[in-house]
Amino acid sequence: MGLFTREKETAPCTVTISHRFEELSAHVRLDNGAVINPGDTVQVQGPEIMAAFGELIEEKRTAVITRASKLEQLWTRATGDFEFMELCEFSFSEEVMS
Numbered sequence: 001m002g003l004f005t006r007e008k009e010t011a012p013c014t015v016t017i018s019h020r021f022e023e024l025s026a027h028v029r030l031d032n033g034a035v036i037n038p039g040d041t042v043q044v045q046g047p048e049i050m051a052a053f054g055e056l057i058e059e060k061r062t063a064v065i066t067r068a069s070k071l072e073q074l075w076t077r078a079t080g081d082f083e084f085m086e087l088c089e090f091s092f093s094e095e096v097m098s
Helices: 071-088
Strands: 007-020 023-030 041-044 057-068
Touching: 023 041, 023 057
Parallel strands: none
Antiparallel strands: 007 023, 007 057, 041 057
């Protein structure tokens, strides 16, 4: 991995989609143990998965991991805290707005 170049790799993965009353979630587990670093992107290959209400679906797929360049990794680590703080700038209230 170079200072300015990106690399791509493929990895087998398991996609779990839950559309139940107690849980609404989507998770991707990389089955080969690949580690995702700051700045990396993961794209799961294949058609869209739609789970009807009450279903839990688990499918095996292939993921394409695009590794960030060294410069992108440094930038992501340096600015990541600021982006996290943007998420913290809101709150939920039990009061009804009138």
